Amino acid sequence: MCRVVAQETAEGFPLLPELDPISLSDQSTDSFYSEPEPLSGALAVSAHYGRKDYLISHLQFGKESWLLRAALKAEKGYYPNFQLRYHDALVLGSFRPQWAHGLVSGKNPNHPSLDNPPHPASYSPLGAGLNLRYKDWGVLSYLSQQDRAVKLDGDLIATLPKSKQSYLGNVTEKLGSFGIYRELQTLGWGAQLYHQRYDRAFDDEALDSTLTLASLYAHLSGSNNTLMLEYAHGKRGNAMKAEWDIQSGEFHGKFSYSRLGKYQIPAYAAKPLLLSSQDQRSEIRADMQYRLGSHFSIRAGTTGNYRRGDLGDPQWLAHNNLGMQYRDPNAHLEMILYTVDREILIPVDSTYVDSRPTHFRVLISGKYQINPCWSTEVSARYQHQEKHMALSSGSSWAQRVVYRKKRLQIKTGFTIISSANHKLYLPSDDDTGYEIYGKSMVESNLHLSYKFRVLDVSLSYRGDVMDIDNFRCKIDLGKRF
């Protein structure tokens, strides 16, 4: 099964895993379902043993116009999901509705759709959906009902986790949506009415158990420019997002502005702001890329997030990137510098207690094809931040040698982690898409894969060379038919 090891923004910068760790788990599932056509069917089973013991499997089976997708994760419990699809018009089971910029559901700026199920341990709408198209016109509608595990505070919902875990409480979730859209060559627009309801109230007074939203989007595409606008309106407040995408010669730029009022973010909406999960904030983003000749490109990006509401939230948050890339048929080298405001990471690490200044991340990665069979890969990362009392920093260095010949592939190398008092979130081939390291270690790794006629088999091992009991093994079996 092909894994995505680092989430990327549309502009190509690898997104820091800390900024949106939940979405990383869906990327491995997406990569399985989005393998290039022709694809009538595929099966992948991955068994993990060592630090975490679990099994995860995905199946896709197509016949004529029908497509069945199913997945199962077995860890402490069993977490299945499935989807039955007829063309792209009718969907039964788990699905992910996508609509414009994702203020109401998932994000698909190209056209509204009902996408593949998420990672089996993640929640998504469960029910039936229609996406009917006639000439330029389309109708997208769905209904969903399911019981979700929740953390309760008395009889009220304290937390509504996005992943399936065992909690004492349950809540029944009901969703419904009806949308109409039109997609012309240069102009597209759509309108949607969305409703969600829970049979318990939230303990947070800002959240309603019943939510109704209306949303509108429009986009205009020219030869070099695309403009897009989405607006969503609810009883308490509204949200809007505008984006301008320009491609001219060797320059590519993307500029966006998002503004959330007292807006209750729906259950399966995309993360509307990169730097905050709070409402009553505005965010402006600019990402630019410029090609220098055939091999070099430079990229720069900045995101500023501004508070409009509660004084308890930080007023300004910022995230900046600067990157340089060299690429030719045999070599690839990339360096990226990130700066991140510390508050952004509070939700994933409560030990960040100070409010300023920013902290830095430096990423260096490279690949070199030595000859048709042999190649080498390097990936290094350095993180730096200052706390109240002391410096906290961490670094990692991964080096691999790769041998490929016909159906055989062998990868082996080391990863050196220096992280005495700092949590390092590193991209991983784990199904969560990332792994947290909190101590210094040297990890050896070996990956063997062979494509037999009837089955693709791969074996992976990762282990701390100083602590033989700290290891991870993985067996992947896959077949495409």
Add this chain to the structure above:
Amino acid sequence: MLFIKERYLALLLVILISPLAASVDEYSAMANAVIGLTLLSDSVADYSISPVMAITGLSANYHRPFNSSKVTVLGLHNAISRSNIHLAVGTNYLHHQDYSKHDPYLNINYHFHGISLGATGHMSYDAIQLEDAEYSFSYDLGAAYNRGDYGAEVKLLRADSDAEQVSYSMKAALSPDVTTAAGYVMEKNYKDYFRVGIIADLHDFVSLYGSWQNEPNRFGLGVKIKPDRWGLMYSIRTHSSLDPSHAISLDINW
């Protein structure tokens, strides 16, 4: 009690390793054998102590300083070239149960008709386990001429750090199978010293290396088996007061 004492002695040894090894860490098997005379080196690992290597390949090395079983040093190094420009990245990692040190670096050097000009940026990160970590940045600059039977090199290593070092070296081939080099090293916080080294190619596949330095008095010896573009090297380096250091490197050049 004995166990605790042993751990503290080992930790003390680790902390003392850098000054004892002439301040700038020389971890590769090649550097161990020729006492840092990089004019004699064909190992990519030595980009960590020379910004003007001007070679390409891959190297992995293991170093056991002063034969201490408690301390492990691993190194991973890469270098590629595009036209006259060489780029190298690598790291050395020292591990002890209570202490770790990580020294990643990035090098760029320009090579033209035997003349090399280069610069390396280093980040040195060290941490006592479960305590606060420290980091520092330093850089290397160098210029070298190395062509045919003769070579000369001047290097400024770890500028802006306590380990700052300036060295001058020259190389000459005495015969097709024997090459020698000599150098003078000035350090910020320690006495200056001389060093000399020699390579003898015994066979197409086998070379012997020898070296000596004063202050402190140390000898280096190494053997390299190089059947093709890859080579395996073992070396040993003595010390006047401590046990000898051992190193093994696997090098691939392209």
